[in-house]
C-alpha cells in the first residue's frame with residue numbers, strides 16, 4: 001500500500017511516496033518557486049540520479065500535477081500508474097481545538113480548516129490549497145489531514161491557558177496550541193520502542209531543535225505541556241524567532257519605536273532569535289563557525305539558545321514530577337553534539353549525565369547518556385512523513 005505524503009508551503013511543496021508494507025520511501029521530492037518565475041521540481045529515488053523538472057507552475061495544482069507525473073514517469077518514476085497511490089496524507093499546521101488526532105478529509109473537515117485560517121494565517125492557507133489541488137486531481141483517492149497541533153490537545157487547561165481575561169479564550173480561542181506535534185509524537189513513541197518500555201510508564205522531554213524549536217513534556221504518552229504557544233513564536237529562542245519575552249517589549253517597540261503590526265511581526269519572527277543576537281546567520285552551523293573564530297555575539301547567541309533549552313528541560317521535569325528520558329531531534333538536535341551537551345550541562349542534579357564519547361554522533365538513533373545516568377538521553381532522528389503516512393494508513397484501514 002503506497003501513501004503519498006504532502007506538505008505544502010506558500011510557494012513550495014515537499015512530498016514523499018512511502019510503501020507502507022515495508023515502511024520504505026520509494027521517492028521524495030521538493031517543488032520550489034510555485035507561482036514564481038523559475039519553478040522547479042527535484043525528485044530523489046534511492047540509487048538513482050536526481051530527476052529535475054524546470055517548468056512553469058502557476059499554482060499548487062500545477063505543482064501537484066507535475067509531482068504525480070514525476071512519480072509515474074516511465075524513466076524516472078517509481079509507479080506504473082496513479083492508481084498505485086492508495087491514499088494521500090496532508091500535513092496541516094493548525095487544527096484548532098476540534099481535532100486531537102488525524103482525520104479523513106470530508107466537507108466538514110475542510111470547512112473547519114477554513115475556520116482555523118485566522119489562527120495560522122501564514123500556514124493553513126497553502127495547506128488548504130494543496131488539499132484542494134489534490135482532490136481535484138485524485139477525486140477517488142482517500143485523503144487524511146495530520147495536524148501539527150493535534151498531539152498537544154491532551155494538555156490540561158492549567159498548561160494551555162494564558163493568564164489573560166478568560167473571555168479571550170472563550171470568544172477568540174486565544175490559548176496555547178503547540179506545534180511540531182507529529183515530530184514529538186514520533187520520537188517519543190520511537191524512544192519507548194528502543195528502550196523496550198511502554199510509553200504509559202515514561203516521563204519524557206522531547207527537544208525538537210531545528211530552525212524552529214520546541215520542547216514537549218510527555219507524561220504517560222500524553223503531551224502535558226509544550227513550549228510553542230498560540231503561534232510557533234513562543235518558547236525557546238529559534239533561528240529567527242524571539243521565543244519567550246515580556247509582552248511589554250512588543251507594546252514598547254510599537255509605541256516608542258513606531259513599529260507597525262507588520263514590522264513588529266517581521267521583527268519577532270524573522271529578525272530575532274540566534275540570527276538577531278549573532279547578526280551572523282540563522283543557521284546553527286554558520287553561528288558555530290563564527291563562534292569558533294571568536295565572534296562574541298555568535299557565542300552569546302549559542303549560549304542563550306542552550307540556556308533556554310536547559311531551563312525548559314528543568315521546568316518540564318518539575319511539571320511531570322520526574323524525568324526518565326530526554327530526546328534530541330531535528331536538524332540541531334540530531335546533528336550538533338556541542339549543543340546537546342551544553343543543554344544538559346548542569347542538569348546532573350536531575351540525573352542527566354551525558355557521555356561525551358557516545359554523544360559524538362550525528363543523524364542516527366543513539367543513547368548518549370552515561371551508562372549509570374538515571375535519566376536516559378537519546379538522539380532520535382525525526383520522521384514526520386512516516387508518522388503522517390502511518391496515521392493516514394490507520395485511518396484508511398478503519
Ligand code: AMP
Nearest residue numbers: 210211212283284285330331332335336
Ligand atoms: P531543521 O529545521 O530541523 O531542518 O534544522 C535546521 C537547522 O539544523 C539549521 O540551523 C542547521 O544549521 C542545523 N544543523 C544541521 N546540521 C547541523 C550540524 N551538523 N551542526 C549544527 N547544526 C546543524
